[in-house]
Amino acid sequence: GQNIDQPTEMTATEGAIVQINCTYQTSGFNGLFWYQQHAGEAPTFLSYNVLDGLEEKGRFSSFLSRSKGYSYLLLKELQMKDSASYLCAALSGGYNKLIFGAGTRLAVHP
Amino acid sequence: GAGVSQSPSNKVTEKGKDVELRCDPISGHTALYWYRQRLGQGLEFLIYFQGNSAPDKSGLPSDRFSAERTGESVSTLTIQRTQQEDSAVYLCASSLGPSGSGVHQETQYFGPGTRLLVL
Numbered sequence: 485g486q487n488i489d490q491p492t493e494m495t496a497t498e499g500a501i502v503q504i505n506c507t508y509q510t511s512g513f514n515g516l517f518w519y520q521q522h523a524g525e526a527p528t529f530l531s532y533n534v535l536d537g538l539e540e541k542g543r544f545s546s547f548l549s550r551s552k553g554y555s556y557l558l559l560k561e562l563q564m565k566d567s568a569s570y571l572c573a574a575l576s577g578g579y580n581k582l583i584f585g586a587g588t589r590l591a592v593h594p
Numbered sequence: 595g596a597g598v599s600q601s602p603s604n605k606v607t608e609k610g611k612d613v614e615l616r617c618d619p620i621s622g623h624t625a626l627y628w629y630r631q632r633l634g635q636g637l638e639f640l641i642y643f644q645g646n647s648a649p650d651k652s653g654l655p656s657d658r659f660s661a662e663r664t665g666e667s668v669s670t671l672t673i674q675r676t677q678q679e680d681s682a683v684y685l686c687a688s689s690l691g692p693s694g695s696g697v698h699q700e701t702q703y704f705g706p707g708t709r710l711l712v713l
Contacts, residue, residue: 532700571636
């Protein structure tokens with residue numbers, strides 16, 4: 485079967501660092517995406533990992549371990565505007581459809 | 595440039611009626627995907643188009659759901675005889691597909707969605 489697991493909710497303080505974990509089990513794995521989704525809005529692309537290791541992009545970094553079926557999204561210097569849902573999605577199969585987790589709702593407090 | 599657009603943004607319909615949802619992908623994107631997001635849940639894959647053909651329809655929940663794409667651009671998702679459980683946000687995404695390379699080939703860009711409410 486295909487399964488993506490991530491925590492339902494997390495809270496953090498403005499200026500802090502938070503790590504959102506994701507484990508996956510999919511057939512035909514082709515890469516791992518992270519999207520940000522504010523309430524009532526479309527998901528927006530954050531990062532894409534296809535090889536093992538850390539990809540850094542400004543305040544956001546994403547890590548992938550293919551052998552462990554594990555990824556995390558690291559958010560540094562948290563800002564209030566980072567309060568959103570963070571969606572972990574595995575690119576799967578010959579047609580590269582995205583298999584999404586249920587999302588992690590992050591609340592950033594002052 | 596313009597992103598993915600969808601219309602209508604909101605649709606309220608009565609149970610049993612048919613609805614048609616439209617998606618305009620990013621120009622030049624050959625791959626187009628439809629997803630459904632129920633309230634508080636993750637996105638569920640519905641159908642994938644490469645050009646005008648749909649090689650993966652495995653996510654369509656029933657034969658009441660169909661989709662087509664013409665001219666390698668606009669796609670319409672049709673739901674016949676709508677049911678209350680069809681209420682959800684329907685999201686369309688496009689990517690460069692095989693004509694691209696690397697991260698740009700695979701990255702799917704989402705439209706704002708159509709919020710469907712079936713009464």
